[in-house]
Amino acid sequence: MTRCAIYSRVSTDEQTTENQLMVLREIAERKGMTVVAEFNDEGISGAKGRDKRTGFDNIIKGAVKKDFDTILVWSVDRLGRSLQHLVSFLDEIHSVGCDLYIHQSGIDTSSISGKMMFQMCGVFAEFERGIIRERVLAGQKRAKSQGKHIGRPSNLNEGLIHSIKYMKEQGVGIRKIAKDLSVGVGTVYKVLEAA
Secondary structure (H helix, E strand, O other): OOEEEEEEEEOOOOOOOHHHHHHHHHHHHHOOOEEEEEEEEEOOOOOOOHHHOHHHHHHHHHHHOOOOOEEEEOOHHHHOOOHHHHHHHHHHHHHOOOEEEEOOOOEEOOOHHHHHHHHHHHHHHHHHHHHHHHHHHHHHHHHHHOOOOOOOOOOOOHHHHHHHHHHHHOOOOHHHHHHHHOOOHHHHHHHHHHO
């Protein structure tokens, strides 16, 4: 009997992995697989690397240790948003003989056509991420053109600006100024460049 592991992920804390898990457990049962482990990442973007996604990291480690033969996942975007990361993941698990089943795409990498389809899905996931990024940047550009501030509010005031300039005139280094005034080094540079 094939041993499998299930991986699920949601991007926000308001979402739950339970829907993914329920369907993937049913698939494992239908395919005659034994679920030996379940790995989850909740509230973590697929754009994050292994170091930020402990469930994802642990499923790769489990595959390397041959704890299971196949990984079941809801969709390709649950694994990641970057083609480079997806291909690296696939190469890593396949190098140890572990297969991948992606429910939404019907991809089973135990076949050659499944491997090809997985790579194509990765291309589309990266394309979608690029489109989202372009929309965000366009929205920020529009907001700036309307005079809206983008980013964190600044704590920079006239007194702080004066102190930065004065300390620099006295020969105090940039890092020391930043530390003493509890501001970022970039803020000190910005004030001095504007002077």
